[in-house]
Amino acid sequence: MHKTHDRARRRSPGKLIAAGLVGFAILAAACGDDGGNAQETTTTAGSGGSSTAVTPAPPSTTVAEEKPVPGGVLKVGVEAEVSPNWVPGQMQCDSACQLRARTFFEPLMALDTNNKLQPYLLAEEPTHNADYTVWTLKIRDGVTFHDGTKLDAAAAVKNLTRNCVTGFIGLAFQGIKGCGFGGKIEEAQTGIVAKDAMTIEVTTKAPYATFPFLLTTQGAFMSAPAWYDKVFGGDQTAGSSPVGTGPFVFDSWKPGDTLKVKKNPNYWRKDKDGNALPYLDGVEFRVIADELTRKSAFDAGQLDLMPTDNGENIKKFRADGQSGKIGYLEQSQLGETFYILLHVGQAGSPLQDKRVRCALLRATDKKTLAETTGAGVFPLANGLFSPGEQGYLEDNGNPGYTPDEAKKLMDEYIAEKGKPKLIYSTVPDQTALQAAELTVGWWKAAGADVTIQQIEQSKLITNALLGDDAFNAFGWRNHAGLVLDNQYFWWHSSSALPKGAPALNFGRMKDPEIDRLLDAARAEPDPAKQEALAEDVNRRLISECYVIPTTWAIWGIGMNPNIKGVGASTLPDNTSVLRDGAGFPGQIWLYQVWLKK
Amino acid sequence: MKYVGRKLVRLVIVVLAVTMLTFLLMSLLPGDKAIAIGGPGRSEEEYDQIREQWGLNDPLPVRYLTWLGNTLTGDMGVSSAFNVPVSQLIKDRLPVSLYLMFYGLSLALLVSIPLGIIAAYQANRPVDRVLNTGAFGLLSVPNFVMAVLLTFLFALRLQWFPAISEYVAPWDDPVAHFKNLFLPVVTIAIGEIAVFMRLLRSDMVSTLQNDFITMARAKGMTSRHILTRHAFRPSTFSLITAAAVNVGALIGGTIVVEQAFALPGMGNLIVEAIARRDFLVVQMCVVVFSIIFVLANFFVDLMYAAIDPRIRHARALG
Numbered sequence: 001m002h003k004t005h006d007r008a009r010r011r012s013p014g015k016l017i018a019a020g021l022v023g024f025a026i027l028a029a030a031c032g033d034d035g036g037n038a039q040e041t042t043t044t045a046g047s048g049g050s051s052t053a054v055t056p057a058p059p060s061t062t063v064a065e066e067k068p069v070p071g072g073v074l075k076v077g078v079e080a081e082v083s084p085n086w087v088p089g090q091m092q093c094d095s096a097c098q099l100r101a102r103t104f105f106e107p108l109m110a111l112d113t114n115n116k117l118q119p120y121l122l123a124e125e126p127t128h129n130a131d132y133t134v135w136t137l138k139i140r141d142g143v144t145f146h147d148g149t150k151l152d153a154a155a156a157v158k159n160l161t162r163n164c165v166t167g168f169i170g171l172a173f174q175g176i177k178g179c180g181f182g183g184k185i186e187e188a189q190t191g192i193v194a195k196d197a198m199t200i201e202v203t204t205k206a207p208y209a210t211f212p213f214l215l216t217t218q219g220a221f222m223s224a225p226a227w228y229d230k231v232f233g234g235d236q237t238a239g240s241s242p243v244g245t246g247p248f249v250f251d252s253w254k255p256g257d258t259l260k261v262k263k264n265p266n267y268w269r270k271d272k273d274g275n276a277l278p279y280l281d282g283v284e285f286r287v288i289a290d291e292l293t294r295k296s297a298f299d300a301g302q303l304d305l306m307p308t309d310n311g312e313n314i315k316k317f318r319a320d321g322q323s324g325k326i327g328y329l330e331q332s333q334l335g336e337t338f339y340i341l342l343h344v345g346q347a348g349s350p351l352q353d354k355r356v357r358c359a360l361l362r363a364t365d366k367k368t369l370a371e372t373t374g375a376g377v378f379p380l381a382n383g384l385f386s387p388g389e390q391g392y393l394e395d396n397g398n399p400g401y402t403p404d405e406a407k408k409l410m411d412e413y414i415a416e417k418g419k420p421k422l423i424y425s426t427v428p429d430q431t432a433l434q435a436a437e438l439t440v441g442w443w444k445a446a447g448a449d450v451t452i453q454q455i456e457q458s459k460l461i462t463n464a465l466l467g468d469d470a471f472n473a474f475g476w477r478n479h480a481g482l483v484l485d486n487q488y489f490w491w492h493s494s495s496a497l498p499k500g501a502p503a504l505n506f507g508r509m510k511d512p513e514i515d516r517l518l519d520a521a522r523a524e525p526d527p528a529k530q531e532a533l534a535e536d537v538n539r540r541l542i543s544e545c546y547v548i549p550t551t552w553a554i555w556g557i558g559m560n561p562n563i564k565g566v567g568a569s570t571l572p573d574n575t576s577v578l579r580d581g582a583g584f585p586g587q588i589w590l591y592q593v594w595l596k597k
Numbered sequence: 598m599k600y601v602g603r604k605l606v607r608l609v610i611v612v613l614a615v616t617m618l619t620f621l622l623m624s625l626l627p628g629d630k631a632i633a634i635g636g637p638g639r640s641e642e643e644y645d646q647i648r649e650q651w652g653l654n655d656p657l658p659v660r661y662l663t664w665l666g667n668t669l670t671g672d673m674g675v676s677s678a679f680n681v682p683v684s685q686l687i688k689d690r691l692p693v694s695l696y697l698m699f700y701g702l703s704l705a706l707l708v709s710i711p712l713g714i715i716a717a718y719q720a721n722r723p724v725d726r727v728l729n730t731g732a733f734g735l736l737s738v739p740n741f742v743m744a745v746l747l748t749f750l751f752a753l754r755l756q757w758f759p760a761i762s763e764y765v766a767p768w769d770d771p772v773a774h775f776k777n778l779f780l781p782v783v784t785i786a787i788g789e790i791a792v793f794m795r796l797l798r799s800d801m802v803s804t805l806q807n808d809f810i811t812m813a814r815a816k817g818m819t820s821r822h823i824l825t826r827h828a829f830r831p832s833t834f835s836l837i838t839a840a841a842v843n844v845g846a847l848i849g850g851t852i853v854v855e856q857a858f859a860l861p862g863m864g865n866l867i868v869e870a871i872a873r874r875d876f877l878v879v880q881m882c883v884v885v886f887s888i889i890f891v892l893a894n895f896f897v898d899l900m901y902a903a904i905d906p907r908i909r910h911a912r913a914l915g
Contacts, residue, residue: 081679081869083678083679083873084676084677084678084679084680085679085680182640236675236680237675237680237681237682239680240679240680240681253681254689254861255676255678255679255681255686255869256679256861256865256866256869257689257861257865258763258861286761286763286859287859288761288859289856289859290856290857290859292745293748293760293761293856293857293858293859294761294859296748296749296752296753296760296761297759297760297761297859299753299760300752300753300756300759300760300761301756302759302760302761456872459628462628462632
């Protein structure tokens with residue numbers, strides 16, 4: 001998920017930002033979602049303590065100590081609404097969407113708390129040929145959709161082929177034969193075929209060792225074939241009543257207000273003691289855009305659980321968690337990075353000159369920015385690889401805030417080419433504007449001629465997507481992930497289409513070295529070598545000053561102390577625990593959550 | 598009846614003009630509607646399909662007439678942001694805003710009328726000054742600030758009312774209905790109370806100086822009788838006019854208040870629709886708000902005649 005700077009936002013516009021920039025979160029979903037973004041967490045739900053340590057997430061002790069009690073309806077407050085519907089191939093899905101969608105949809109694979117890929121709707125780990133170009137997937141037996149039909153190879157092929165050519169999700173699948181943005185479903189069917197009733201074979205365009213990560217994402221959510229036929233058969237409203245395999249069945253949806261799901265009485269999974277899952281009778285999600293209002297509702301006891309990425313709220317949750325007033329879980333690893341995205345591919349732009357980019361990087365005082373707009377909660381970022389991500393480095397060569405050096409670089413450029421003129425775009429949100437004003441002030445001090453342009457969020461996204469001339473720089477949030485391949489289509493030149501064509505490589509950065517590293521990492525089966533390649537990308541992004549990282553995002557999840565089992569939902573084998581924040585920090589699994597009466 | 602008929606015809610014309618203007622304004626908005634509807638990142642063929650499906654290639658008058666015809670037959674189209682029928686969204690949201698506005702206006706009138714009468718009766722005395730000062734105080738507090746204050750006090754501290762409201766139909770659970778709407782209604786009513794009270798006080802002060810009031814006093818009628826039976830009715834014209842005109846302010850107020858209390862009404866819907874460039878929903882919300890405003894003023898026109906026999910008689914004489 002990605003969005004503009006709005007960390008300390010307390011108003012609905014901020015919320016809208018979340019909702020809107022999410023327009024692209026679809027991509028984030030594609031981006032490799034669980035691919036690994038699940039964050040390291042510590043949970044203290046109901047235990048009276050709180051921790052923000054970035055240690056591997058332990059399973060909730062509450063489950064071991066207390067026997068789960070079935071029943072009850074959980075009330076959850078989320079920050080943004082999905083758009084335009086609940087169809088995996090179409091939904092623009094941020095954390096708030098993922099949290100909800102994963103109650104009725106399930107992926108083919110999932111990550112455990114050790115960041116290991118585990119089969120979910122697959123019966124076993126995928127197998128591959130010698131050069132990683134053909135993958136064989138065995139579908140788990142005994143899984144049924146909410147409409148009673150069986151999940152089999154035909155159903156999975158229908159889902160994967162449709163998703164792999166649909167909208168931005170298709171981009172995440174572009175490594176598969178016949179798939180990609182604007183692809184044809186007939187061609188996709190040649191790359192994803194059913195070999196027998198429960199087996200699928202996927203052929204990739206090139207060696208694709210990291211392919212299984214794709215199966216943890218939104219693109220690998222399984223939905224009922226009859227429902228998908230209805231959705232893509234022209235029934236424009238069918239997408240608002242999803243039919244998946246998940247532990248909860250869709251009940252009702254009032255867009256912008258509530259989503260209700262109820263217990264799936266025929267759910268295929270049981271817990272380790274043989275009890276039916278899920279424990280809850282239902283979940284009621286309430287969309288409350290305004291952070292202050294949502295926090296008030298939580299404090300008043302109207303919400304049982306509330307994820308937030310707001311600095312002020314995280315601070316309060318930490319304090320309340322410490323005092324035992326609430327249960328608190330924090331996701332602080334493998335998350336997104338707040339950064340300033342630069343349109344480096346724009347012909348004639350001063351940003352094509354490395355000296356200007358590096359001057360801006362050095363002129364940006366991220367510490368002040370973090371304290372002013374993020375309540376000092378978010379750690380300062382040196383790159384786009386947050387702690388825990390493949391490629392994270394404590395020292396990636398980022399020079400940090402060095403205004404004198406910035407001025408020198410800028411003076412050098414000005415002497416040669418004149419004062420660089422730039423536009424910093426921001427959404428009309430108070431915190432975003434505050435961040436923009438601070439940043440522009442520093443850049444001006446360095447010698448650049450910068451103006452702030454406030455534009456409506458969807459226009460801002462469109463400008464970035466289509467490479468509009470008015471888009472030079474803006475605050476952005478993105479790049480959660482576990483492996484480097486999660487970021488492939490954000491940075492690879494194949495995604496840097498010319499102006500006017502939609503490009504997910506928003507900066508339209510075309511760097512042969514980064515392309516080489518990304519391609520090599522995709523084909524590389526050895527995690528250690530992948531790590532080295534990712535580190536090189538990290539260094540390269542900074543040495544070339546393609547982006548200006550500011551802070552790493554943190555998500556806090558406050559909950560009523562009577563909520564148990566958060567962070568303890570297991571994988572189908574009941575031996576390993578599912579990672580929360582699966583690609584979308586802020587998301588948690590609700591399979592084994594229960595209410596203490 | 599003839600008068601009512603004429604008013605009704607005018608009402609229809611005004612509503613049609615509003616729909617036309619709204620349609621025109623929406624069509625003038627920059628950006629490709631097909632991208633707004635389908636979202637960025639589709640192929641050109643898909644956008645062409647969207648243009649065809651939504652009639653975006655047709656001339657503006659044709660589009661308007663098609664939309665109007667469909668709307669009149671109950672087909673308001675499908676929300677591009679949420680893929681649900683616009684009629685469903687309006688059906689879910691409209692009652693919330695209507696109740697909010699109706700209760701808000703009613704509460705404002707219920708409180709402001711006795712206060713206005715008292716202030717007029719006690720004109721320039723301490724009670725009047727206190728009430729006036731209070732009114733100015735209330736006027737100076739924006740409703741989003743009032744919402745925060747009321748939430749803090751009544752929801753978080755005293756826990757009498759919910760911090761966020763949900764819509765419960767009065768026939769499903771009357772107590773929950775009023776409990777959920779109480780804080781939003783008070784928030785929206787407070788600013789109106791100040792306006793209405795000041796207006797009524799001012800009109801009533803002049804009415805109380807009329808000869809017929811002196812005559813009533815001379816007849817030995819009680820102050821209460823004079824104030825409520827003789828002075829009140831002729832002093833209400835400005836109040837009624839203001840109440841009707843303030844429906845516009847109430848509509849604006851609902852947008853803020855619904856956001857503040859997460860109340861799923863039309864105000865929330867229009868904000869969401871604007872942010873998502875959901876043209877059909879924005880258009881329909883504007884039309885609905887316009888109809889509410891026009892209808893409110895229509896009823897005020899009717900009330901003038903009911904309150905003042907001179908207007909009735911003048912109209913009867915042609």
